[in-house]
Amino acid sequence: MTYFAVTYSYSPDSEAVVELRPTHREFIATLLAEGNIVGSGPFTDGEGGALIVIALPEGSNLVDAETLMNNDPFYKEGVLENRTIQTWNPVSKIF
Template sequence: MSFFAIFYDYPADSHLIAENRPVHREFLAKLKEEGILVGSGPFLDENGGALIIIRLNENATVADAEQLMNADPFHRLGILAGRVIRKWNPVLNIFS
């Protein structure tokens, strides 16, 4: 498996994020059901943003992860201040 860390940048007090969070979470729930989503959640400091960890097939690339995450309503609606997707190697982990 290939793992990817997706960092979302948005203000902690963004009303657009709050308004669209339910459809964003529906998108993530679908990824979880498909066995793609490993974990996700917002950062709890005053800087805002969130982290999403996904797993794709062994040969997947950042471009594959990007294509998948382009369907997230937060991205489609253009309400993120930024997004970074990086391939990640969880050397020590609890993932099965």
């Protein structure tokens, strides 16, 4: 597998994020059922944002990860202030 760390930045007070959260979580649940989610959740510092770690078939690249994550309602509806996607090497892992 090839792993990617996806970080989202958004305002913790965003009504659009609150509205879209159920649809976003359905998207994440689908990826989890397909075996593409390693972990996902919001940051708890009160600043807004989240981390999503995805797993794609060996040899996948950033374009593959970006294409997958472009389907997230948060991204599609433009509620993110920023999104980064980086290849991640899980040196130590429990999954």
